[in-house]
Amino acid sequence: MSDLSIREPPTVLVPVEVLEGESISDSLAAFLAPANVVVLGYHVLPEQTPTEQASLQFEDRARAAVSDLAAVFRAADGADVETRVAFTHDREQTVERVATEVGATAVLLPNPVGAVSDVVVPFRGAIDADRLADLVATLLADGEGTVTLWGIESDGFDAAATVERARSSLRERGLDAARITTETTAAESPIRDIVVRSADFDVIVMGEGDDSLWSALFGGENERVADGAVAPVLVVRDRETE
Amino acid sequence: MGTSRGNGGSNANRAGETPVGTGHPETVTDETTVTEEGTELERSIGLAGGLSIGVGTMIGAGIFVFPGLAAGRAGPAAAGSFTIGAVIALLVALPASELATAMPKSGGGYYFISRALGALPGAVVGISIWLGLVFATAFYLVGFGNYAAEMLQQAGLGTSIGGIGVITPLALVFGVLLTALNLVGTENAAKLQNYVVGLLLSILVAFLGYGGLDAIGVFGTQTTPEAFAPFGVAPVFTTAALVFTSYLGFAQVATVAGDIKKPGRNLPLAMVGSVLAVGVLYVATIFVATSAMGSAALRDAGETAIVSVADQFLGTAGVVAILLAGLLATVSSANASILSTSRAVFAVSKDALIPAFASRMNLRYGTPHVALAMAGGPVLVLVALGETEVLAEVASFLHLVMYGLMCVALVAMRRNEPEWYDPDFRVPAYPLVAGLGALASFGLIFFMQLASQVIGVVIMIAAAGWYKYYASDVTLKGVL
Numbered sequence: 252m253s254d255l256s257i258r259e260p261p262t263v264l265v266p267v268e269v270l271e272g273e274s275i276s277d278s279l280a281a282f283l284a285p286a287n288v289v290v291l292g293y294h295v296l297p298e299q300t301p302t303e304q305a306s307l308q309f310e311d312r313a314r315a316a317v318s319d320l321a322a323v324f325r326a327a328d329g330a331d332v333e334t335r336v337a338f339t340h341d342r343e344q345t346v347e348r349v350a351t352e353v354g355a356t357a358v359l360l361p362n363p364v365g366a367v368s369d370v371v372v373p374f375r376g377a378i379d380a381d382r383l384a385d386l387v388a389t390l391l392a393d394g395e396g397t398v399t400l401w402g403i404e405s406d407g408f409d410a411a412a413t414v415e416r417a418r419s420s421l422r423e424r425g426l427d428a429a430r431i432t433t434e435t436t437a438a439e440s441p442i443r444d445i446v447v448r449s450a451d452f453d454v455i456v457m458g459e460g461d462d463s464l465w466s467a468l469f470g471g472e473n474e475r476v477a478d479g480a481v482a483p484v485l486v487v488r489d490r491e492t493e
Numbered sequence: 494m495g496t497s498r499g500n501g502g503s504n505a506n507r508a509g510e511t512p513v514g515t516g517h518p519e520t521v522t523d524e525t526t527v528t529e530e531g532t533e534l535e536r537s538i539g540l541a542g543g544l545s546i547g548v549g550t551m552i553g554a555g556i557f558v559f560p561g562l563a564a565g566r567a568g569p570a571a572a573g574s575f576t577i578g579a580v581i582a583l584l585v586a587l588p589a590s591e592l593a594t595a596m597p598k599s600g601g602g603y604y605f606i607s608r609a610l611g612a613l614p615g616a617v618v619g620i621s622i623w624l625g626l627v628f629a630t631a632f633y634l635v636g637f638g639n640y641a642a643e644m645l646q647q648a649g650l651g652t653s654i655g656g657i658g659v660i661t662p663l664a665l666v667f668g669v670l671l672t673a674l675n676l677v678g679t680e681n682a683a684k685l686q687n688y689v690v691g692l693l694l695s696i697l698v699a700f701l702g703y704g705g706l707d708a709i710g711v712f713g714t715q716t717t718p719e720a721f722a723p724f725g726v727a728p729v730f731t732t733a734a735l736v737f738t739s740y741l742g743f744a745q746v747a748t749v750a751g752d753i754k755k756p757g758r759n760l761p762l763a764m765v766g767s768v769l770a771v772g773v774l775y776v777a778t779i780f781v782a783t784s785a786m787g788s789a790a791l792r793d794a795g796e797t798a799i800v801s802v803a804d805q806f807l808g809t810a811g812v813v814a815i816l817l818a819g820l821l822a823t824v825s826s827a828n829a830s831i832l833s834t835s836r837a838v839f840a841v842s843k844d845a846l847i848p849a850f851a852s853r854m855n856l857r858y859g860t861p862h863v864a865l866a867m868a869g870g871p872v873l874v875l876v877a878l879g880e881t882e883v884l885a886e887v888a889s890f891l892h893l894v895m896y897g898l899m900c901v902a903l904v905a906m907r908r909n910e911p912e913w914y915d916p917d918f919r920v921p922a923y924p925l926v927a928g929l930g931a932l933a934s935f936g937l938i939f940f941m942q943l944a945s946q947v948i949g950v951v952i953m954i955a956a957a958g959w960y961k962y963y964a965s966d967v968t969l970k971g972v973l
Contacts, residue, residue, distance in 0.1 A: 339535035
């Protein structure tokens with residue numbers, strides 16, 4: 252990793268619904284471990300249940316499960332892993348709050364995955380190119396995996412230019428040109444296309460997307476991709492604007 | 494997990510359980526409570542949610558059940574009764590706000606009293622507030638039954654099947670339904686509650702606005718001239734004691750204090766704000782209703798008097814709108830009270846005043862099933878009895894005892910402030926406010942029917958007896 256020039260070491264927030272038996276596979280942990288990993292074990296309660304009541308009964312179980320997960324990451328990389336445990340009525344609110352507190356570059360939406368090497372980055376709008384490059388370069392540094400930068404054209408979005416900017420950012424970090432593929436296509440229904448193509452890759456890296464009414468009703472683009480795709484999704488967060 | 498071992502006070506109850514989590518400092522932030530082990534408990538209810546809990550709990554009774562009963566007793570001066578109720582509620586809401594910002598935890602009034610005054614008063618309040626909420630819930634459900642029956646009648650289906658009234662069966666069915674829904678976990682229940690309360694307020698403001706203009710003669714309808722207090726002054730106070738049930742909601746905001754974002758700001762605003770909002774609506778309702786129909790006609794119309802008022806103003810469309818609003822309001826009050834009951838049970842169980850079993854929850858649905866059953870079960874028994882006025886008054890009695898003691902708790906805290914006592918909101922002129930609040934709360938009790946007073950006292954004595962029997966070694970005073 253030392254031969255890369257990372258500007259800002261990326262931090263990945265890994266929210267896991269531990270008491271529901273959700274987990275992270277060893278291979279995904281190994282893939283993410285080069286980044287600073289924060290494991291957030293959370294449990295969502297119905298509104299009629301006080302979080303305090305749940306914590307009295309299940310705190311120890313949740314903490315043990317999160318420690319086990321942290322051990323998986325530690326085994327993969329040797330570096331220490333920060334852990335957080337939260338009981339909440341609102342998953343979004345908790346993930347967003349912790350992501351802000353730890354200054355997360357990206358948040359993981361887990362999906363089961365086997366061996367992890369190849370990354371696809373579908374571009375549908377503006378994304379923080381520096382954060383993206385730091386993240387992808389850090390994660391790919393030690394392996395042989397490739398990254399495919401895939402611009403999806405739409406009105407008012409210059410897909411080709413965005414892809415090119417991302418490619419050069421990755422090159423600046425020192426990622427081998429042979430491991431970067433770029434392409435630009437038009438798409439009728441981008442979310443479905445991303446879901447379909449995700450079968451060819453191991454991990455999807457995306458921007459946060461917009462906060463439209465549609466996403467408020469049916470879940471954000473990222474959630475819809477994560478629901479449909481077989482691969483885990485890393486959502487690159489926009490920088491906080493003060 | 495015990496806070497003391499051996500040597501005299503074992504701090505354990507008869508089953509050997511000790512208060513859980515006491516003596517472990519928690520860190521309260523605007524967004525979370527952090528336990529000693531570092532686990533974060535997210536605060537997810539904002540100001541709107543807090544107001545909606547307060548208003549949603551209260552509004553069911555004051556407008557949709559009481560106008561007929563109150564006007565029948567006190568005449569148009571029932572507006573004065575509702576005003577007295579609002580003033581008392583405010584005098585209690587201020588001390589409750591200070592205590593809640595100092596101890597933003599689940600449990601509300603019970604928690605403050607047990608910490609400020611000790612385990613015995615705490616146990617009496619904790620157990621009687623559980624039953625007080627049970628009485629209140631039963632009262633709301635009977636109100637719901639009345640509205641549902643009225644709706645059936647409007648639809649031309651009649652209100653009795655084979656000579657048996659449908660009010661109680663409807664109330665029972667809905668009581669079972671609400672408890673079951675809460676048991677299996679209703680997603681977004683709170684958001685739904687927000688919309689229900691919003692819709693309700695819109696209907697009411699439109700209705701009262703129209704009725705108010707009509708009452709002062711804008712639309713040229715003749716208003717009924719009537720003496721303001723045809724039955725004298727005393728009924729104004731006895732009626733205030735009765736209708737105080739319609740203010741039993743602001744303290745429910747404190748029972749969810751552990752879930753409120755920015756508790757230092759939002760708890761006082763939600764409690765005081767919801768009292769003011771419903772107080773204005775109640776007084777306006779009585780004014781409009783008595784102007785439209787006269788108190789004798791209102792009394793005859795009984796629990797659904799407001800429907801007759803709507804009929805007077807707007808005909809069938811008004812009736813349907815108000816019936817719908819009444820159904821929503823009584824359901825939301827009943828639902829909010831069931832939830833508060835379950836939290837009240839949790840709070841006393843956590844402190845080992847009742848068996849820890851009561852605060853168990855199941856992981857499958859994530860709901861506190863035992864506490865919910867302890868809320869829903871007794872409610873059904875009371876609904877079956879169906880005595881609206883007694884239900885309302887016993888609920889008021891038990892709440893008033895808690896309110897009075899909260900004021901006493903504030904004085905106790907202020908006179909000897911523990912090191913951890915650091916409320917974000919401090920009541921101005923606290924001895925005056927808390928003193929008046931306590932006097933008024935205890936005073937109202939004396940205006941109730943004898944039956945309600947007897948039932949209330951019996952419940953309190955039973956609670957004290959239970960404490961002596963089961964948990965007399967448990968000490969809670971001053972421990973966080």
